[in-house]
Amino acid sequence: MLTLAILVPFVGALVLVTAPGLRATTARALAVATAAVPLALLCFAWSRFSLGGTDFQLVEEMAWVPALGVAWRVGVDGVSLALSLMTGVLFVATIAWPMEQRERERQYYAWFLFLEAASLGLFLTLDLLVFYVFFDLSLVGMFFLIGRWGHGERQAAALKFFIYTFVGSLAILLAIIVLVLRTDPMTFDMRVLIAQQPLAGAGPVATLVFLGFVVGFAIKAPLFPVHTWLPPAHVNAPGPASAILAGVLLKMGTYGMVRMPLQMMRETFAAYALPLAVVALASILWGAFVALGQTSIKRRIAYTSVNHMGYAVLGIAAAGALVAGEEHARQLALTGAVVEMVAHGLITGTLFLLAGSIWARADTYEMDRFGGLAGVAPKLTAATVVAAFASLGLPGLAGFVAEVQIFIGAFAVFPWVAAVGLVGILITAALFLTMLRQVFFGERPVERNAFADVGRVEGAVLLAILALVVVIGVYPAWLLDLVNAATDSAVVGTATVAPGG
Amino acid sequence: MPIGDLAPEIAVLFTAVATLLFAMFAPRRLHVVGAIIALSGLTVAGVLLADQLGRTGTTFSGTFAIDGVGVWARFLILVATGVCVMISPGWFATDRRHGEVYAVFLLSAVGAMALAGAADLMQLVVAVLLSSVTGYTLAAYHRGWAISVEAGMKYFLIGALANAVLVTGVVFVTGMAGVTGYEPLANAFADGLIASPLLVAGLAMVAVGIAYKLGAAPAHTWVPDVAEGAPVPSAAFLTVVPKIGAAVAFARLVTAVPPDALALRPLVATIAAVTMTIGNLAALRQQDVRRLLGWSSVSQAGYVLMAVVVIDLDTGAPTALVAMLGAYTVGNIAAFAVVADLRGRTALSDYSGLAARRPLDAVVLALAFLSLVGIPPTVGFFGKFAVFEVTIAGGYGWLALVAAANTVVSLIYYARVLSPMVFDSSTNGAVAQLDKMTWAAAVATGSAIIALGLTAGLLLDQLADISLL
Numbered sequence: 014m015l016t017l018a019i020l021v022p023f024v025g026a027l028v029l030v031t032a033p034g035l036r037a038t039t040a041r042a043l044a045v046a047t048a049a050v051p052l053a054l055l056c057f058a059w060s061r062f063s064l065g066g067t068d069f070q071l072v073e074e075m076a077w078v079p080a081l082g083v084a085w086r087v088g089v090d091g092v093s094l095a096l097s098l099m100t101g102v103l104f105v106a107t108i109a110w111p112m113e114q115r116e117r118e119r120q121y122y123a124w125f126l127f128l129e130a131a132s133l134g135l136f137l138t139l140d141l142l143v144f145y146v147f148f149d150l151s152l153v154g155m156f157f158l159i160g161r162w163g164h165g166e167r168q169a170a171a172l173k174f175f176i177y178t179f180v181g182s183l184a185i186l187l188a189i190i191v192l193v194l195r196t197d198p199m200t201f202d203m204r205v206l207i208a209q210q211p212l213a214g215a216g217p218v219a220t221l222v223f224l225g226f227v228v229g230f231a232i233k234a235p236l237f238p239v240h241t242w243l244p245p246a247h248v249n250a251p252g253p254a255s256a257i258l259a260g261v262l263l264k265m266g267t268y269g270m271v272r273m274p275l276q277m278m279r280e281t282f283a284a285y286a287l288p289l290a291v292v293a294l295a296s297i298l299w300g301a302f303v304a305l306g307q308t309s310i311k312r313r314i315a316y317t318s319v320n321h322m323g324y325a326v327l328g329i330a331a332a333g334a335l336v337a338g339e340e341h342a343r344q345l346a347l348t349g350a351v352v353e354m355v356a357h358g359l360i361t362g363t364l365f366l367l368a369g370s371i372w373a374r375a376d377t378y379e380m381d382r383f384g385g386l387a388g389v390a391p392k393l394t395a396a397t398v399v400a401a402f403a404s405l406g407l408p409g410l411a412g413f414v415a416e417v418q419i420f421i422g423a424f425a426v427f428p429w430v431a432a433v434g435l436v437g438i439l440i441t442a443a444l445f446l447t448m449l450r451q452v453f454f455g456e457r458p459v460e461r462n463a464f465a466d467v468g469r470v471e472g473a474v475l476l477a478i479l480a481l482v483v484v485i486g487v488y489p490a491w492l493l494d495l496v497n498a499a500t501d502s503a504v505v506g507t508a509t510v511a512p513g514g
Numbered sequence: 515m516p517i518g519d520l521a522p523e524i525a526v527l528f529t530a531v532a533t534l535l536f537a538m539f540a541p542r543r544l545h546v547v548g549a550i551i552a553l554s555g556l557t558v559a560g561v562l563l564a565d566q567l568g569r570t571g572t573t574f575s576g577t578f579a580i581d582g583v584g585v586w587a588r589f590l591i592l593v594a595t596g597v598c599v600m601i602s603p604g605w606f607a608t609d610r611r612h613g614e615v616y617a618v619f620l621l622s623a624v625g626a627m628a629l630a631g632a633a634d635l636m637q638l639v640v641a642v643l644l645s646s647v648t649g650y651t652l653a654a655y656h657r658g659w660a661i662s663v664e665a666g667m668k669y670f671l672i673g674a675l676a677n678a679v680l681v682t683g684v685v686f687v688t689g690m691a692g693v694t695g696y697e698p699l700a701n702a703f704a705d706g707l708i709a710s711p712l713l714v715a716g717l718a719m720v721a722v723g724i725a726y727k728l729g730a731a732p733a734h735t736w737v738p739d740v741a742e743g744a745p746v747p748s749a750a751f752l753t754v755v756p757k758i759g760a761a762v763a764f765a766r767l768v769t770a771v772p773p774d775a776l777a778l779r780p781l782v783a784t785i786a787a788v789t790m791t792i793g794n795l796a797a798l799r800q801q802d803v804r805r806l807l808g809w810s811s812v813s814q815a816g817y818v819l820m821a822v823v824v825i826d827l828d829t830g831a832p833t834a835l836v837a838m839l840g841a842y843t844v845g846n847i848a849a850f851a852v853v854a855d856l857r858g859r860t861a862l863s864d865y866s867g868l869a870a871r872r873p874l875d876a877v878v879l880a881l882a883f884l885s886l887v888g889i890p891p892t893v894g895f896f897g898k899f900a901v902f903e904v905t906i907a908g909g910y911g912w913l914a915l916v917a918a919a920n921t922v923v924s925l926i927y928y929a930r931v932l933s934p935m936v937f938d939s940s941t942n943g944a945v946a947q948l949d950k951m952t953w954a955a956a957v958a959t960g961s962a963i964i965a966l967g968l969t970a971g972l973l974l975d976q977l978a979d980i981s982l983l
Contacts, residue, residue, distance in 0.1 A: 076971075077971040078970070078971040078974050078975060079975060080974060080975050080978035081903075081974065083971065142899075145890070146890035146891055146895070149889050149890050149895075150889075150890065150891070152889075153884070153889060157936065160933055160936065160937040161936065161937055167937065168933050168934070168937050171933065171937070172926075172929050172933055175925065175929065176922060176925055176926060176929070179921075179922055179925055180922050183918040183921055183922060184918070186899070186902065186918070187902065187906070187914060187915065187918055190899075190902055190903050190906050190914075191906055191911075194903070194906060194907050
């Protein structure tokens with residue numbers, strides 16, 4: 014079933030590429046329908062998922078390279094199920110979202126489906142080598158989407174993205190190889206690696222491997238100071254691609270950080286949890302301050318991603334610190350981090366889709382070229398206001414649920430880091446409010462009088478995602494239960510522990 | 515003397531003679547039949563070779579090794595030669611000496627096969643010379659074109675020097691150790707042969723001689739010139755086929771020297787690191803795609819050498835060597851097949867917007883480049899992954915780090931071709947195509963990049979237990 018969720022979009026992509034003479038509208042309809050299949054399958058998987066069950070459920074296994082211990086293994090725990098559900102939702106939304114430049118539609122939708130397959134594969138696989146394969150495939154897919162359908166300096170931005178994150182992926186590959194070589198018999202099975210902790214007590218080797226993982230995933234997440242590929246990639250990418258980049262691809266970094274360093278190298282992680290928390294703090298502050306200084310709507314949103322991923326990593330770092338007696342706080346931090354990933358995916362995805370519509374209508378992202386859009390585009394305004402408030406962490410919306418847990422958890426473990434980190438929340442509020450004021454309220458330039466509001470499809474997509482944001486904000490229990498089922502054992506470090514917390 | 519052990523080589527040799535005789539008597543418009551004769555002969559040789567699968571041992575008084583690595587490498591040589599033959603009829607159709615080119619290809623392939631089996635220093639010399647002499651001819655095949663002649667000349671001059679160094683090195687080693695075979699040499703080391711300076715110098719010189727065939731530092735400078743100037747089918751051949759033989763020959767030489775007797779492995783590791791770094795840095799600034807491919811082929815030789823470094827240090831090294839060689843062969847030949855299909859189009863700027871006009875060629879070239887970088891699920895990923903793994907397991911972690919850094923650099927120059935090709939929409943007029951057979955070769959190798967990548971699991975399992983004597 015999970016295998017099918019990965020295969021269907023791949024096949025869909027292949028069909029779109031090889032079917033000539035397919036009209037643009039048909040291609041889009043086909044793509045939306047194909048993207049909906051994995052979402053439905055994942056919802057079904059969710060209904061079969063037992064909260065009190067073993068760590069990884071719904072496992073499917075097929076031998077691939079027995080000599081190396083590589084196999085096609087898929088399965089989910091609470092973390093990966095939550096993230097892949099979010100991925101499924103976001104892909105349906107972005108594919109349904111109208112294209113900015115209508116050219117080569119078939120290939121455009123094919124790349125999106127390809128990317129969906131790669132992303133789902135990454136979250137669902139339980140094999141490290143397969144994980145790496147999907148990690149790289151996601152780079153290739155995004156490289157082509159930015160380079161082909163982006164605008165402005167698209168080629169340079171696509172290349173910078175590709176090379177930067179490829180450095181990270183090679184660091185991860187080397188780390189994976191060293192980690193796996195320590196197992197006997199050699200295996201890439203994540204479950205075995207988590208159980209065996211192959212590098213426990215390995216000294217400097219463990220540190221190097223940890224560094225490889227952290228650098229690789231920090232580039233992807235991205236954390237300060239290796240975030241510089243992100244702004245150009247976002248600014249020049251088409252809106253829907255940006256939404257996927259921020260919503261799904263960045264999560265691969267934080268997801269990887271949970272799965273590999275945190276779960277497979279518990280001991281080493283604990284030793285370096287504080288430095289990691291400090292890096293996360295730097296990202297929180299740097300992302301917030303630099304975002305505040307941006308004059309372009311999209312750049313501003315892009316930098317808030319650095320800030321938000323900083324929160325997520327702070328939560329992960331707090332969860333990995335082996336502070337005695339704080340198990341509950343650490344679990345809270347990790348749950349918060351995972352919820353932050355889901356929330357950030359939905360919220361920032363929406364914001365980038367909205368930025369994309371603004372570009373499609375005005376051909377610019379510069380805030381001072383806008384004003385008073387609330388008068389001509391009330392629906393667009395309403396959606397942006399909700400998404401922005403969710404992003405700055407207003408209670409009752411998804412972002413708040415995540416951040417409050419991260420900070421409660423982090424305060425117990427790293428009180429000073431968490432205290433300074435709170436400044437980030439303040440700045441984020443300021444930067445979103447100033448952006449809303451500048452773009453949607455105040456005096457409207459004459460050239461914006463004909464600014465069109467969102468269309469029917471856009472409206473439906475926005476309504477669906479934002480409804481989800483509100484639901485998570487108001488009644489988060491279902492999501493928290495799901496995530497808690499996994500974070501419990503991840504933090505405590507034993508096999509299966511009764512859920513709850 | 516079991517002559518049947520050399521049946522594949524003999525088959526290729528006879529085919530070479532047959533194509534030569536045919537070319538002498540057939541009119542030029544029928545010379546394309548030579549390609550068909552050559553392909554048939556290569557197929558026969560492949561079938562004969564399949565008979566040797568699973569065998570491990572030496573033949574002809576210990577001078578020729580038949581083992582897993584050797585058989586697979588010779589198989590690769592046959593396949594690569596076959597693809598080069600496929601892209602030749604279109605390319606050489608207007609050449610007066612069209613028919614003879616197949617004979618030279620086949621003879622050169624015999625040289626490379628002999629190189630892959632060489633278990634004796636004398637045999638090594640013979641193989642290198644056979645492979646080189648035919649190589650000079652192939653590089654300078656366009657007699658009337660200065661750049662081709664220059665390529666041949668450069669190949670010849672560096673080759674003459676490298677071969678002289680090789681022969682001198684062989685003399686030193688033989689003089690000091692008293693034997694020429696690798697097995698007796700290993701036994702001599704086991705019996706307490708002292709690593710005298712002359713012996714060390716001799717082995718280093720032999721290494722330089724093999725590095726020349728492999729296109730590795732310090733004898734790599736011919737590669738970009740040949741890639742740029744030689745006829746494209748020859749360039750494809752010379753940057754792949756002799757390298758396969760040379761890599762295996764290098765591995766055999768390293769095996770003959772126990773790690774604690776003499777520091778040959780650190781030397782090879784240094785050669786590997788220098789080769790990949792030079793190749794990649796030089797490729798960065800190329801404005802000529804064929805030259806760029808030449809430098810990329812230098813850097814790939816460095817990755818191949820990583821497996822040679824850890825041979826005998828990690829049990830997976832022979833598998834990794836064959837996997838990396840196979841991946842490199844498919845990727846590099848696919849790239850050259852596309853260049854040939856585009857009638858040798860070579861300026862970087864001429865590739866911009868190609869995807870819109872010649873989608874299939876662009877896709878194959880993109881796949882070839884991604885495979886050479888090592889992006890999954892192409893076959894290149896599995897080659898590189900295998901090599902990285904054995905290098906780390908064999909205790910050469912620093913070399914894996916250097917290789918990883920180099921891989922990133924290589925992505926930059928491949929992307930310099932790739933990204934204008936796919937993303938630019940400018941049209942530079944019509945794109946001429948060579949012929950159907952070349953196109954078929956490009957598509958076949960391009961599909962192989964993906965197909966072999968997807969079935970890498972099965973292949974790696976097949977290769978898991980192969981041995982190197």
